[in-house]
Every structure is written in C-alpha cells, then in structure tokens.
Amino acid sequence: xxxxxxxxxxxxxxxxxxxxxxxxxxxxxxxxxxxxxxxxxxxxxxxxxxxxxxxxxxxxxxxxxxxxxxxxxxxxxxxxxxxxxxxxxxxxxxxxxxxxxxxxxxxxxxxxxxxxxxxxxxxxxxxxxxxxxxxxxxxxxxxxxxxxxxxxxxxxxxxxxxxxxxxxxxxxxxxxxxxxxxxxxxxxxxxxxxxxxxxxxxxxxxxxxxxxxxxxxxxxxxxxxxxxxxxxxxxxxxxxxxxxxxxxxxxxxxxxxxxxxxxxxxxxxxxxxxxxxxxxxxxxxxxxxxxxxxxxxxxxxxxxxxxxxxxxxxxxxxxxxxxxxxxxxxxxxxxxxxxxxxxxxxxxxxxxxxxxxxxxxxxxxxxxxxxxxxxxxxxxxxxxxxxxxxxxxxxxxxxxxxxxxxxxxxxxxxxxxxxxxxxxxxxxxxxxxxxxxxxxxxxxxxxxxxxxxxxxxxxxxxxx
Numbered sequence: 001x002x003x004x005x006x007x008x009x010x011x012x013x014x015x016x017x018x019x020x021x022x023x024x025x026x027x028x029x030x031x032x033x034x035x036x037x038x039x040x041x042x043x044x045x046x047x048x049x050x051x052x053x054x055x056x057x058x059x060x061x062x063x064x065x066x067x068x069x070x071x072x073x074x075x076x077x078x079x080x081x082x083x084x085x086x087x088x089x090x091x092x093x094x095x096x097x098x099x100x101x102x103x104x105x106x107x108x109x110x111x112x113x114x115x116x117x118x119x120x121x122x123x124x125x126x127x128x129x130x131x132x133x134x135x136x137x138x139x140x141x142x143x144x145x146x147x148x149x150x151x152x153x154x155x156x157x158x159x160x161x162x163x164x165x166x167x168x169x170x171x172x173x174x175x176x177x178x179x180x181x182x183x184x185x186x187x188x189x190x191x192x193x194x195x196x197x198x199x200x201x202x203x204x205x206x207x208x209x210x211x212x213x214x215x216x217x218x219x220x221x222x223x224x225x226x227x228x229x230x231x232x233x234x235x236x237x238x239x240x241x242x243x244x245x246x247x248x249x250x251x252x253x254x255x256x257x258x259x260x261x262x263x264x265x266x267x268x269x270x271x272x273x274x275x276x277x278x279x280x281x282x283x284x285x286x287x288x289x290x291x292x293x294x295x296x297x298x299x300x301x302x303x304x305x306x307x308x309x310x311x312x313x314x315x316x317x318x319x320x321x322x323x324x325x326x327x328x329x330x331x332x333x334x335x336x337x338x339x340x341x342x343x344x345x346x347x348x349x350x351x352x353x354x355x356x357x358x359x360x361x362x363x364x365x366x367x368x369x370x371x372x373x374x375x376x377x378x379x380x381x382x383x384x385x386x387x388x389x390x391x392x393x394x395x396x397x398x399x400x401x402x403x404x405x406x407x408x409x410x411x412x413x414x415x416x417x418x419x420x421x422x423x424x425x426x427x428x429x430x431x432x433x434x435x436x437x438x439x440x441x442x443x444x445x446x447x448x449x450x451x452x453x454x455x456x457x458x459x460x461x462x463x464x
Contacts, residue, residue, distance in 0.1 A: 003055070003056050003059060003060075006052075006053070006056045007056050007059070007060040007063060010042075010043065010046060010056065010057070010060075010063055011062075011063060013042045014042065014043075014063075014066050015042075015068070016066040016068060016096055016098060017068060017098030017100065017132045017134070017157075018068050018070065018098065018100055020100075020134070020159075041068075041086075043057055043063060043064065057089075058089075061089060061090050061091040061092075061093045062090070062093045064086050064087075064089040064090040064093070065090045065093040065094060065095050065096060066095075066096045067083065067086055067087065067090075067095060067096065067097045067098070068098050068100075069083060069097065069098065069099045069100075069117055069120075070100060070101070070102050071099065071100070071101045071102060071113070071114065071117070071135070071139075072101075072102035076114055076115065076116045077116075079114050079116035079117060079120075080116045080119075080120075083116070083117070083120040084120065087120065087123070087124055092127070093127070094127055094128075094129045094152070095124055095127045095128045095129065095130075096128075096129065096130035096131075097121070097128050097130065097131050097132070098131075098132035098134070099117065099132065099133050099134070099135065100132070100134040100135065100161075101134070101135055101136060101139075101161065112142070113135075113139045113142035113143075115145075118142070118143070118145055118148075121148055122148060125148055125149060125150050125151075126150075126151055126152060127152065128150050128152065128153055129152055129153060129154045129155065129178075130153075130154065130155040130157075131150065131153055131155070131156055131157070132157040132159075133157070133158050133159070134157070134158075134159040134161055135159075135160070135161060136160070136161055137160045137161075137166075137167045140160070140167040140170040140171060141170040143170065143171060144170060144171070144172060147172070148173070148174075149173060149174035149175075150173055150174070150176060151174070151175070151176075151177060151178070152178055153173070153176055153178060153179055154178050154179060154180050154181060155179075155180070155181040155182075155183075156173070156176075156179060156181070156182050156183070156195075157182075157183045157184075158171070158183070158184045158185070158187055158190075159184070159185040159186060159187070160185075160186045160187050161186070166187075166188055166189045167187055167189075168187055168189045168190050168191075168192040168193045169189065169192050171193060172194060173194075173195075175196070176195065176196055176199075177196070177199075179195065179196055179199055179200065180199060180200065180201045180202065181200070181201065181202040181203075182195060182200050182202070182203055182204070183202075183203075183204040183205075184204065184205045184206075185204075185205075185206050185207065185208070186206075186207050186208060186212045187205075187212075188207070188211075188212050188213060188214065188237075190205055190214065190222070191214070191218045191221060191222055197222060197225035197226050198225060198226065198227055198228065199228065200226050200228065200229055201228050201229060201230050201231070201253075202229070202230065202231045202232075203222075203226060203229050203231070203232050203233070203234075204232075204233040204234075205219070205222075205233070205234055205235060206233060206234075206235035206260075207235050207237070207262065211237060211264065212237075213235050213236055213237035213262060214234075214235075214236065214237060215236075215237055215239045216236055216239070216272050216275045216276050219234055219236060219276060220249070220275075220276060220279050223249060223251065223276075223280070224249045226251070227251070227253070228253055229251060229253065229254055230253045230254060230255055230256065231254075231255070231256045232254055232256070232257050232258070233258040234257075234258065234259050234260075234276070235259075235260045235261075235262060235294075236259065236260070236261045236262070236272045236273065236276065237261075237262065237264070237272070238261055238262065238263065238264050238269035238272050239269060239272065246278055246279055247279065248279055248280065248281050249279060249280055249281070250280075250281040250282075250283070251280060251281075251282055252282075252283055252284055253284060254282050254284060254285060255284050255285060255286045255287065256285075256286065256287040257282065257285060257287070257288050257289070258288075258289040258290075259273050259276065259277075259288075259289070259290050259291070260290070260291040260292075260294055261273055261291075261292055261293055261294065261300070262293075262294045262295060263293045263294060263295040263296040270301075271292070271300050271301050271303055271304050273290060273292065273300070273304050273307065274303050274304055274306070274307035277307040277308060277310075277311045278307050278310070278311075280311065280315075281311075281314060281315045282311065282315045282317055283315050283316060283317060284317070284318075285311075285312070285315060285317035285318075285319055286317075286318060286319060286320045286321065287319075287320065287321040288308065288312075288319060288321070288322050288323070289321075289322075289323040289324075290304065290308060290323070290324050290325070290327070291323075291325045291326060292304055292325065292326040292327040293326055293327075294326075297326070297351070299326055299327055299328045299351065299352070299353060300326060300327035300328065301327070301328060302327075302328045302329065302330050302333070304327045305324060305327055305328070305329045305330070305333055305334070305352075305354070306330065306333050308322070308324065308337070309333050309336055309337045312337065312340070312341060313336075313340060318343045319341055319343055319344055320343055320344060320345045320346065321344075321345065321346040321347075322341075322344065322346070322347055322348070323346075323348040323350075324348070324349050324350070324352060325348075325349075325350045325351055325352075326350070326351045326352075327352060328352065328353055328354060329349070329352050329353070329354025330354070331354065331356050331358060331359060333354075334354055334355075334359055335358070335359060335362050338359075338362060338363065338378045338379055339362075339378055341379060342378075342379065342380065342381075343381065344379045344381070344382055345381045345382060345383050345384070345413075346382075346383065346384040347379070347382060347384065347385050347386070348384070348385075348386040348387075349386070349387050349388075349389070350386065350387070350388040350420070351388055351389075351422075352387075352388075352389055353389055353390055353393060354389070354393075355387055355389045355393055355394050356393055356394050357394050357395055357398040359394070360394055360398040360399055360401075360402045361398060361402070362378060363376070363378065363379070363382075363385075363402045363406070364398075364401055364402040364405040364406070365377040365378065365405075366405060366409060373409070373410040373411075374408075374409055374410065375409050375410070375411075376405075376406055376409055380409075380413070381413050382406070382413060382414065383413045383414055383415040383416065384415060384416045384417075385414070385416070385417050385418075386416070386417070386418040386419075387418070387419050387420070388419075388420035388421075388422065388461070389420075389421070389422065390421070390422045392435065395435065395438070395439060395442075396438060396439025396440065396441075396442040396443050397438065397439070397442040399419065399439075399442070399443070400442045400443060400445050400446060403417055403446060403449065403454075404445070404449070407449050407452075407454060414454065415454070415455060416454075416455040416457075417446075417454065417455070417456055417457070418456075418457040419443075419457070419458050419459070420459045420460070420461055421439075421458075421459070421460050421461070422460075422461050422462075423460055423461070423462050443458055446458065
C-alpha cells in the first residue's frame with residue numbers, strides 16, 4: 001500500500017479535540033460544567049507495529065500537527081517531554097492545538113496552570129492555525145503571562161468549564177490578522193474580547209447554563225461589527241429589554257443563522273429572539289433555525305414567529321430552509337410566510353401548535369402550467385416537511401390530501417414528510433375519539449406513497 005494512502009488512513013484515526021463529556025457523580029457537584037475524555041495518542045501505538053508504519057509517521061510530519069494537551073496532576077517535566085516530542089515530529093507543519101482539563105479529578109485539585117504549556121505555545125505561536133482553550137475560568141488569567149500572539153491563527157475556540165463565565169477580560173491575543181472562525185461556550189462577556197470582529201466569517205456563542213449567555217443588546221453590538229459573517233449560531237439569555245427606536249443592521253453575507261433562547265427558572269421575561277430579528281436585515285439568508293426556551297416544554301409567545309415572518313419579508317431573503325421549535329404560531333403569520341417565500345425547500349415546525357386545516361389546504365393548492373402539468377401554488381420547491389403538533393389542531397384527512405396533492409405534481413419535489421402528533425393523557429370525548437380514529441384511517445393511505453418512494457414517518461408523543 002502506498003505511503004500516502006497509509007498516512008491518510010492514520011489521519012482519520014486522530015481525535016481532535018478530545019471529546020467533551022458531562023461530569024457525573026462527585027464531579028458534578030464541584031462546580032465543573034464539563035470535563036474531557038482523553039485517550040492514548042494512536043500514532044504512538046502505530047509506530048510500534050512495523051518499521052514501514054514508523055517510516056510513514058516520520059515521512060508525513062502533518063500527522064503530528066494535531067496537539068491535544070490535557071491538564072492533569074502530572075509533573076512539568078512530563079508535559080515538556082510529551083509536548084516537545086510531538087512538536088518536534090510535526091517539524092514546520094501548521095498546528096492545531098487543544099488545551100483542556102482532565103476528567104480524573106476535580107478542577108479545584110489540578111493546581112496552577114503548568115508553565116511548560118505556556119512555554120510550548122510561545123515556542124510555536126507562529127505555527128498555530130487552530131487553538132481550542134477549554135479550561136476552568138481561573139486558568140484564563142494565566143494565559144497572558146507570556147503575552148502570547150498568534151499571527152497565523154485562523155480558528156479560535158473558547159470554553160469556560162467551571163462556574164466562572166466572565167473571563168474574556170483576561171485574554172489578549174494581539175492583532176490576529178488571519179482569524180476567521182470564533183466559537184465561544186459559556187463565556188458571558190465575549191464582547192470584552194479585543195478581536196478583529198470585522199474579519200470573522202463563522203461565529204458561535206452558546207451557553208448550556210442559564211445566566212451565562214449574552215444579553216440581546218450586547219449580542220447585537222457584536223453582530224454590527226461582523227460585516228463578513230456568513231454562518232452565525234447565537235444563544236441568548238432571557239432578560240428584561242428596554243424598548244425604543246429599532247436601529248437595523250444589514251448583514252449581507254450572512255446565509256446561515258441559528259438562534260436559541262435558554263429558559264431561566266423563576267423569571268417571567270418577555271421573548272428575547274424578536275429583539276434580535278427585528279434589528280436585522282439579511283438579504284442573503286438561506287437557512288434559519290430558531291429554538292425557543294430551551295429547557296422547558298412551554299411555548300414561546302407568537303411574537304417570535306411573527307418576527308421571523310417580518311425579517312424574511314423585510315430582507316427579501318431567498319430562504320431555502322426554516323426550522324422553528326417550541327413557539328406558538330398565528331395561522332395568518334404562517335400562511336403569509338408560505339405565500340411569500342417561494343424559494344423554501346425544507347420546512348420543519350416542531351412543537352408549535354400552529355398547524356391548521358386551512359394551512360394544510362393552502363399547501364395543497366395547485367396551478368396548471370403551460371405544459372399541462374400541475375405544480376404547487378405555494379412553496380413549489382418544498383421537498384421536506386416535518387411537523388409536530390397537537391392532534392386536535394388539524395384533521396388527518398387534510399394532512400393526507402395535502403401530501404397526496406404535492407406528491408402527484410410534476411416535477412415532483414416532495415421527498416420527506418414527518419408527522420409527530422401530540423396526545424394528552426386526559427379523558428377523551430366521543431367527538432375527539434372519532435376524530436382520532438378518522439385521522440388514523442386517513443394516515444394509513446400514506447403507506448401507498450411510501451411504497452412509491454416517499455420517505456414517510458408518522459409517530460405519536462404522549463404528554464402528561
């Protein structure tokens with residue numbers, strides 16, 4: 001087998017960065033939001049197999065360019081030996097470096113940040129193109145001891161893995177002229193970072209714990225600076241918002257936008273996602289994903305979907321994909337959206353309580369073309385329709401007629417339908433029982449379309 005092929009196989013065995021896992025047992029009660037699972041470097045085992053495999057590892061230094069550094073209770077000499085050996089074998093290859101902490105014990109017992117790691121970073125700072133720093137908050141100030149700079153850095157990932165989320169003020173990376181990708185998790189003050197925001201093309205800011213995310217006003221201030229951003233994933237904290245004149249920002253290059261809000265127990269905050277969407281104009285938006293109130297089953301208010309409809313209309317976005325979860329929808333909003341978004345191909349509305357017979361009839365309407373074929377009148381290119389809603393908001397017959405209508409169009413675009421119906425464990429009236437029986441009978445007709453090639457999934461979810 002050619003050495004190039006063997007090297008490519010070896011490359012696919014590498015794990016970078018170490019996977020993040022949720023702590024359990026005693027660690028979960030000691031302030032650790034996450035830990036990292038490590039494994040022996042596979043290349044160290046490969047070179048013991050045969051002289052040929054060792055020759056491959058010596059011939060292709062890029063195999064050693066993915067450096068996972070795990071902070072544990074080991075001596076500085078051990079760090080120096082391990083890191084130094086790998087950096088030496090990588091020669092002059094561009095580096096991807098990940099620094100995280102061990103899952104072998106509590107963060108509070110790991111001691112000070114190892115100076116050997118800082119020295120290693122300092123020695124190769126001009127080769128580092130990807131840098132992941134996933135550490136307890138108290139370690140971030142140590143990162144500045146040598147005033148590190150990374151002139152070739154392209155991707156930066158930061159995660160605060162303990163109770164401290166305000167750590168950005170301790171990080172100063174210099175000019176970063178090549179930085180394009182920035183991801184942050186559980187850092188609540190990333191707006192304090194001195195980053196070249198105007199260069200960023202891929203941006204993520206998420207939090208898994210309520211109270212550790214960006215408030216909407218600070219998130220908007222960052223978005224205004226990212227004129228080149230094309231992919232953005234943003235997780236918002238629920239907070240009281242000041243009302244006033246909306247100042248809109250145009251992000252012409254943004255084509256993929258993911259928004260979510262995290263529920264805060266015991267607080268009655270208004271919806272936060274509309275405050276962001278109402279402040280933006282996104283003329284190039286293709287994919288939009290909105291998840292409301294993570295952590296609870298109660299629905300967000302109807303104003304959130306209204307802000308989506310208004311954003312698409314205001315921006316004239318060529319939207320192809322919409323995912324909306326855990327928010328109420330006004331029927332007229334949804335019909336208006338479907339009527340005015342002809343580019344839509346993928347629609348997923350989950351836990352919305354907004355699907356009605358009128359909406360389904362709207363989707364079923366067809367028009368004749370000059371070639372005597374029939375095409376859908378609205379969202380004609382729709383190929384994926386996934387819905388989860390309460391069973392009593394629409395009739396199964398209306399749903400099946402809509403699917404049958406779109407399946408018989410030419411050209412045929414429909415490929416996948418997924419219907420999850422919510423059932424509530426309460427006494428069922430005869431009228432409700434008859435409606436459910438009729439729906440089951442109607443939905444059975446979709447078996448014919450399944451045999452013809454349509455991807456059909458029908459399920460029921462019981463709610464207490």
